[in-house]
Amino acid sequence: MKQNRREILRTAAMATIASSALSSVAKSQSAEKFDSIPRVKLTSLPTSLNKMANLTTLMGGPDIYIKRDDVMELAHGGNKTRKLEFALAEALMSGAKAVVTQGGLQSNHVRQTVSGAAKVGLEVHVILSNPVPEMEAELKGSGNYLMDQIMGAHIHLAGAEGRGPVVEKVLADLTAAGKKPYNIPAGASNAIGSMGYVNAGRELIEQWKEQGISPSHIFTATGSCGTAAGLLMGLRYFGNKTTKVVAMSVSASADRLKPRIRQILNEASDMLGVSHDFVKDDDIHVEDGYYGKAYGYPTDAGIAALRMVGEAEGILLDPVYTSKGMSGVIDMLRKDKLVNPRDLVFLHTGGAPAIHPYANYFKA
Amino acid sequence: MAGMIDMIKKGDLDDARDIVFLHTGGAPALHPYAEYFL
Numbered sequence: 527m528k529q530n531r532r533e534i535l536r537t538a539a540m541a542t543i544a545s546s547a548l549s550s551v552a553k554s555q556s557a558e559k560f561d562s563i564p565r566v567k568l569t570s571l572p573t574s575l576n577k578m579a580n581l582t583t584l585m586g587g588p589d590i591y592i593k594r595d596d597v598m599e600l601a602h603g604g605n606k607t608r609k610l611e612f613a614l615a616e617a618l619m620s621g622a623k624a625v626v627t628q629g630g631l632q633s634n635h636v637r638q639t640v641s642g643a644a645k646v647g648l649e650v651h652v653i654l655s656n657p658v659p660e661m662e663a664e665l666k667g668s669g670n671y672l673m674d675q676i677m678g679a680h681i682h683l684a685g686a687e688g689r690g691p692v693v694e695k696v697l698a699d700l701t702a703a704g705k706k707p708y709n710i711p712a713g714a715s716n717a718i719g720s721m722g723y724v725n726a727g728r729e730l731i732e733q734w735k736e737q738g739i740s741p742s743h744i745f746t747a748t749g750s751c752g753t754a755a756g757l758l759m760g761l762r763y764f765g766n767k768t769t770k771v772v773a774m775s776v777s778a779s780a781d782r783l784k785p786r787i788r789q790i791l792n793e794a795s796d797m798l799g800v801s802h803d804f805v806k807d808d809d810i811h812v813e814d815g816y817y818g819k820a821y822g823y824p825t826d827a828g829i830a831a832l833r834m835v836g837e838a839e840g841i842l843l844d845p846v847y848t849s850k851g852m853s854g855v856i857d858m859l860r861k862d863k864l865v866n867p868r869d870l871v872f873l874h875t876g877g878a879p880a881i882h883p884y885a886n887y888f889k890a
Numbered sequence: 891m892a893g894m895i896d897m898i899k900k901g902d903l904d905d906a907r908d909i910v911f912l913h914t915g916g917a918p919a920l921h922p923y924a925e926y927f928l
Contacts, residue, residue: 602917667928668921676920676927882921 535647564615569599580838596876600641604876608722609714610642617708624649627710631665640679655684657822668882715752717793727760739869746873747851748773755790774851777821780812816854827853844877845884
């Protein structure tokens with residue numbers, strides 16, 4: 527029964543991939559290469575781009591906008607939905623019957639992958655590890671972990687051995703079972719996943735034109751680097767040469783993130799048919815002063831920023847990514863660290879479901 | 891949704907077509923009810 531149902535869903539999803547490839551005929555020359563990359567529709571786009579008028583007033587500086595990638599149609603949305611439009615299309619085209627991915631117990635990427643796989647009829651296996659050992663009970667008690675279970679994920683927990691060996695074993699078992707598993711790396715942060723944010727770059731250029739703004743900077747919380755790399759590539763590929771993409775680290779130093787962003791840029795360049803120096807090294811900007819102790823450990827400034835945006839705008843950030851990113855934007859504005867800031871854009875990459883396991887950080 | 895599924899199974903909607911379910915939201919309450927799912 528379940529297998530028949532998935533077969534029907536996969537066939538329907540495949541049909542939408544074929545039709546989107548045909549519709550690319552009318553697109554412009556520069557977009558042709560990009561539009562030929564298979565994509566399966568998982569959400570309605572564009573997402574909203576709104577001015578945060580109250581936060582702008584509170585900060586007393588340049589206008590601050592928010593790109594609402596937290597509002598998407600895969601369960602509770604987030605930035606991975608855009609990446610999965612490309613990764614799951616590739617999975618379907620490869621004939622996979624199962625998809626495998628990995629992340630922390632509260633991974634937003636994993637939750638969106640589970641949601642997307644259900645939608646297109648793929649069995650989904652997820653390998654989860656615990657980045658915050660002292661919060662084991664909370665991280666397994668609600669939030670994304672709960673939602674993964676509700677949406678039918680096969681959950682494999684990795685312990686001290688790390689996720690790698692467990693991923694290998696799950697892939698081997700699924701291969702032996704004839705399911706041709708498709709493996710999506712953590713965060714879908716590879717070339718194919720980054721295409722989701724190349725697409726977002728094109729979308730933003732169009733929205734900025736419509737709204738008559740010309741942003742000096744766009745900020746994104748950054749862990750596995752695929753969003754930052756894809757966004758930077760997308761803006762440049764579709765003709766924006768001036769808006770700085772600032773990767774706000776949530777987990778590691780700039781020395782570690784810059785080579786990773788460079789690597790994804792290079793792979794994306796190959797996919798788009800441009801040279802590796804199409805995006806220059808000095809166009810990569812990472813801020814690493816705001817991530818605190820490590821991945822998954824909220825910061826005081828991040829929690830304060832989350833509350834501030836919640837009270838001022840009625841928008842929920844998340845405790846692991848966007849709160850740290852926003853705390854950096856607020857700090858840089860207060861200290862006047864941004865050069866000629868204008869029409870600042872904050873990319874909301876989602877993650878609010880993780881507020882629940884982190885509830886202790888908010889109780890009075 | 892449970893009601894709609896039951897009605898479909900029992901044939902109450904056999905003359906219906908293109909049924910629409912209005913999702914009125916509320917998923918944030920999954921978290922306090924987590925023990926029903928874990």
